Amino acid sequence: MPIVNGPRVAPALPTMNRSRSRLRVWGAAAGVVVSLGDAAVLSWLGTTFTLNGHDAWWLVALWFSGTGALLGFLLGDAIDTRRRERATADALAAARAHVAQTEKLAALGQLAAAIAHEVRNPLAVVRSAAQGLTETLPDADVNGQRAASFIIAEVDRLGSVVSSLLAFARPIQLNPRPVRLAEVVTRAADLAASDLATRGVRLQREQAPSLPMITADGDLVCQVLLGLLANAGEAAAPGGSVTVEAHGAGDRVELAVSDDGPGIPSEIRGRIFEPFFTTRPRGTGLGLAVARQIVEAHGGTIDVGDRVGGGARFTVRLPVGGVA
Numbered sequence: 001m002p003i004v005n006g007p008r009v010a011p012a013l014p015t016m017n018r019s020r021s022r023l024r025v026w027g028a029a030a031g032v033v034v035s036l037g038d039a040a041v042l043s044w045l046g047t048t049f050t051l052n053g054h055d056a057w058w059l060v061a062l063w064f065s066g067t068g069a070l071l072g073f074l075l076g077d078a079i080d081t082r083r084r085e086r087a088t089a090d091a092l093a094a095a096r097a098h099v100a101q102t103e104k105l106a107a108l109g110q111l112a113a114a115i116a117h118e119v120r121n122p123l124a125v126v127r128s129a130a131q132g133l134t135e136t137l138p139d140a141d142v143n144g145q146r147a148a149s150f151i152i153a154e155v156d157r158l159g160s161v162v163s164s165l166l167a168f169a170r171p172i173q174l175n176p177r178p179v180r181l182a183e184v185v186t187r188a189a190d191l192a193a194s195d196l197a198t199r200g201v202r203l204q205r206e207q208a209p210s211l212p213m214i215t216a217d218g219d220l221v222c223q224v225l226l227g228l229l230a231n232a233g234e235a236a237a238p239g240g241s242v243t244v245e246a247h248g249a250g251d252r253v254e255l256a257v258s259d260d261g262p263g264i265p266s267e268i269r270g271r272i273f274e275p276f277f278t279t280r281p282r283g284t285g286l287g288l289a290v291a292r293q294i295v296e297a298h299g300g301t302i303d304v305g306d307r308v309g310g311g312a313r314f315t316v317r318l319p320v321g322g323v324a
Helices: 013-044 057-136 142-169 181-198 218-235 287-297
Strands: 177-180 202-207 213-216 241-249 252-259 301-306 312-319
Touching (some): 057 142, 177 218, 181 202, 181 252, 213 218, 213 312, 218 287, 287 301
Antiparallel strands (some): 177 213, 241 252, 252 312
């Protein structure tokens, strides 16, 4: 079952109680001020209040003030109650949506695992047969060799899809340990360099001179960077560039991968991290979903925005000290 991390919500009762008290006090105070104002206006207009021949203005003002304070108190309490009900309704809606998303991902994960296990063995048999065919065909049989090579290439592609399905279905198993962030970035850049060079894409690096040690699973962080670099390489045009950045940001570190491709339309940015959502004809829609699982399992975040000058920019933020 995939890991789905939700936001940690701290208890808000003390804050809500203080807010409720403030609304009551301000409501009562407003009621007193308005009531005294009304009494003063009546007095200014020439209205007199007497009781047994004595001036009773202060008694009336006190009566008005008490009534106004009570009404203001009740009004403040009613406003606060309405706010609390609205906040509770919003929290319940968010919780229901989170539970529904968790159940959906769990079901998708189980389905993905079942499909992957059923498909992997037949794929291995087909690939082995195609490999044997290439070894037995004469070199002069160009069409046969081409067909066998095509079968092997497609089986390898499907194998990659199966691996992605299994990666999505398996729970993220972290092995956090102190790692040098600079070494993780260097390893990912070195591994991606040859593929980017084959596509005619330049790889640029921008990182702080001194990067902090972080507590994380270095292999999984490297996997996230590799996936983002591969996506950026596909988005960039031949002759374009891909940039990987790394720097510290207080108690967090930021890793960013950007490209000078066409960018990602704003209307689909909210969905690109959803499982099985893809805009590529041959994509699985699992790469970014798995990346988000890994990042969130570390207590971090991943988002997408615009690169200055055009293109897309993916930013990963991880806590230096690991998962809290």
